[in-house]
Amino acid sequence: MNVLWVFAHPEPRSLSGALRDDGLRTLRALGHAVRESDLYAMKWNPVVGAADFGAEAGDGRLVVGATSARAHARGELSADIVAEQEKLAWADAVVVQFPLWWYGLPAILKGWFDRVFVKGFGYGVRAEDGRTLRYGEGRLAGKRAVVVLTAGAREPSMGPRGVNGALADVLFPVHHGTLFSAGMSVLPPVAVHGADRVPDDEFTEARDLLRERLRTLETDEPIPFRTQNGGDYDEDLVLRPDRAPGGTGLGVHLTRAG
Template sequence: MTTTPSPTPTPTVLWLSAHPEPRSLTASLRVSGIAHLRAAGHEVIESDLYAMGWDPVLRGEGISAQGERFDPTADVRRALVEGRLPEDVRREQAKLTAANALVVQFPLWWYGLPAILKGWMDRVLVSGFAFGTDPRTGRRLRFEDGPFRGKRVLTALTLGDRPRAIGPRGKSGQLEELLFGLLHGTFAYTGMDVLPPFAVPSADRVDEEAFTRAQAALHVRLDGLLTDPALPYRPQFRGDYTEEWELAPHVRPGEEGLSVHLVHEEERDPSHAL
């Protein structure tokens, strides 16, 4: 008897973007990137925050009891459990739940996220959904035990800095360290596999030729969205950190800085240290 193999599920990608101008470089790369993913057989869910008119402000109205002090963690978690979160938030949480991978795309403004994108994270990535406590074990849900384990995320950004300004000796800092709060403190914290970021520097000087190069480079990164190696951030609960969330004395002794929170090659393969 011949059995027919089950069809491979179509990967679903959530493309989350934030730029106010639909004719911008960011928007052009978004349109091209989504078309490329769909041509490769992916299902793409879109959240174009400016086009959606997304409200970025986390408020207590309708969540906390009238006249009571608003607790942005406990009250929002209670509203989540009771099904009282605003409909726009629930729609975005459903998109994120359905996705195998995310592309988070934005222009870097003042070395941070556009306010509308930060507000998406404030309102969507709430306690009980993106982090919190496992009711069965009591363990906090974060990093390797985060609720979004298995989801992959690629950050794609444009910025005004020149290419070498975001290098190891650049004035703006190495890109992965510049984005450490987002890559490690948001994405890895919630359990995602975080890919090295994709960036288009000197974005305000991009001509047609430079756009073609940037588009091709983005397509290459999208081709590896589900297969490229993730940044090897250290797990929290496997002995690398103390109970005070500080790197344990036996790990990279004498070293400091953000790079110590990555597992180095010689740690993965001790023969490299010989």
């Protein structure tokens, strides 16, 4: 497989950095081809602006979605965005690694998605019959993605009744709203809890957990999200009454509990 590793941590000597280094070695030892986007090392610009869109931006009001779609179609996106899109086009699988900060992604990684997943590439993709291709379909369909994260909170506090909220709910925006929305099949995450105080034996466990996930990257079952165009949602994109009847919340968007 071709694997793109997107890394968003400012300190290469951190726990995250050690896991990334071991993960890259593991992938290469398994025979996979690997490319990397180390966002802090690249000094990635996370801010969307008119300079992203070349001549398409013009001198008037910047309408980001429409302008980015035209720039993408006409090959006028900035070189740094194009380089990341080419990596994604090359990849069969994407590893997205970050520390969980304030229930979300570090700003530099959020900005990577904002600038790279432009309209016509990450969203706003249409079929010949006019259907919008998202949530299981789209330009990135057929690719696999896995999130690798470190969190300061201990694991029980990110369980179903934990004060920090269930991990699956916390990751729903990136899992469902970003990766799956763009068409990718999303594997269960690799999470390391209590990251600021991991002793040697727990690091070994975390390393081995990541190694095992990478060994089964091609075969692991993805999170069973419902596809948008698979018949589960009505014309208003609301779950039909006979699917998860009476249910509400994020879990109803799974075809089965998990």
